[in-house]
Amino acid sequence: MHMYDLITKKKHGAALTDEEIAFMIEGYVKGEIPDYQMSAMLMAIWFSGMTDRETAVLTQVMARSGDQIDLSAIAGKTVDKHSTGGVGDKTTLIACPIVAACGGKIAKMSGRGLGHTGGTVDKLAAIPGYRTELTREEFFHTVETCGISLIGQSGNLAPADKKLYALRDVTATVDSIPLIASSIMSKKLAAGASAILLDVKTGSGAFMKTQEDAIRLAQTMVAIGEAAGRRTVALITDMDVPLGCGIGNSIEVRESAAVLRGEGPADLREVSLALAANMLFLIGKGTPAACRAMAERAIADGSALATLCRMVRAQGGDARVLTGEANFEAAPFSREVCAPRAGFVTRMDAEAIGEVSVVLGAGRETKESVIDPAAGLILHRKYGDAVQAGEPLVTLCTSRQETLAEAAQRYGAAITIGETRPAPRPLIFARVT
Ligand code: URA
Structure with a gap:
């Protein structure tokens, strides 16, 4: 079996067999299939997709590639x-x-x-x-x-x-x-x-x-x-x-x-x-x-x-x-971002707000970044809430004072204050069984 042939097959939209999937994943983990060939395969999968069977087999082969935890010794249902x-x-x-x-x-x-x-x-x-x-x-x-x-x-x-x-x-x-x-x-x-x-x-x-x-x-x-x-x-x-x-x-x-x-x-x-x-x-x-x-x-x-x-x-x-008998250590620096006008919060860009938390030190910018446990945001107004001009929308907390200006600017851009209260959003859309 050759990885080149499998990439060609997937590029043309055909389904890989169980054996082909096992060959490619096991070979990749062992270092026998190089990153450049696996990259081409991933892109072929991105464009061509996989059948349900291919996806299930891929999952099983990946699950078996290392430790498999046996929880059967635990009494009761896990x-x-x-x-x-x-x-x-x-x-x-x-x-x-x-x-x-x-x-x-x-x-x-x-x-x-x-x-x-x-x-x-x-x-x-x-x-x-x-x-x-x-x-x-x-x-x-x-x-x-x-x-x-x-x-x-x-x-x-x-x-x-x-x-x-x-x-x-x-x-x-x-x-x-x-x-x-x-x-x-x-x-x-x-x-x-x-x-x-x-x-x-x-x-x-x-x-x-x-x-x-x-x-x-x-x-x-x-x-x-x-x-x-x-x-x-x-x-x-x-x-x-x-x-x-x-x-x-x-x-x-x-x-x-x-x-x-x-x-x-x-x-x-x-x-x-x-x-x-x-x-x-x-x-x-x-x-x-x-x-x-x-x-x-x-x-x-x-x-x-x-x-x-x-x-x-x-x-x-x-x-x-x-x-509540003890408190977490508080972040040494904080800043509020206040509403520029009165109205209602009509948009919160959750991804951009998550990025603000990374800027403050709560997440990793690179794999090696050290997390600041006290860093983050405390939201005072959320989607649908009314706010008066000058009232705080959020408190930004960090141990790195120099991050506050960028975080505040980004938070302001992630929020929209509109004139009318937006329709409520459901929290749960569906249950899939
Ligand atoms: N989380 C994962 O563990 N894998 C993905 O591919 C995406 C999210």
Whole structure:
């Protein structure tokens, strides 16, 4: 078999066989197929697409390219959750403790921030003392004793994806549905949970800018999960507007804890409860309505917050920052951006706002950048809110004073103040099964 022939075949729009897909991925991981040939193949896939079968086989081969976590030793049903990435998306820190408090088992590996979108591991790392790397024994023990453990991704989980993603990033081939679906699902399958809830974001701050594309991606991923014997459901949720009012690592942990205390922004609470209820449904905890009621109770009776605190303590973290007994270290510099005129917020460009958080230090400009845990934004007005001239729209926080002017200018450009209140946007567009 020759890679040249496979590239030619895909260029002309034909489907690759199972053997051809295995040959190309295994050869690429071993270094036998060079980057320039794989780049040509990725571009051919970008233009020609893949059949459902090709995408499923590609995912399986990528999932088998490294460690496959066997969670069968954990008593009870394991359920995983994955977001395609958003701005202010801290729902893992809320939905997963809720599910664990209701008896589900969460043994979850989370990623670092990617571009303008935040990553759960970076948020957890903002908790003083919290260890995002555990040995296998510690990981399993934490799940057994707390019902939940959230850690960073093992270095050898789906190495084919790691190599392919780095290449896609520099060859303009990230935004392809078969390539995104296989990238995400290979990691989910290798991570071992018996059920998977996907949160597919759509809108200005998401990879999928339109609902149609988000639904197609969700359908592809759900089909892959189900074919692999994992119960899989996807929610299509809004990412045209950042979720909640906090963006940045310690700021988002603080806001998540507020939601678990029964406070916090309504949009964040609603999306988190919907995700938690669907995760509980996937592991057979009852009807959708019963699962929703169970999730709400776990917030109201404090058991979800207690579960998160137990996990944080078990992983070496200071849980007092979650209960309000201690505060995160505040950023030394801050600046408000105020409304230039009275009116209503009619547009928030979530991607541009995510980029502001990177400028302030909350995300990485390069792979080597060091995250500033205290950096970020506190939104005072969101889409649809009324504002008077001179009232603050946002507070920008950073340890690097020199970033404030650029961040303020960019934030001003990411917001539109109009004369009439815009129509409300749904938070959840569809459920894909
Ligand atoms: N997240 C991933 O893990 N992979 C992609 O391709 C896109 C988003």
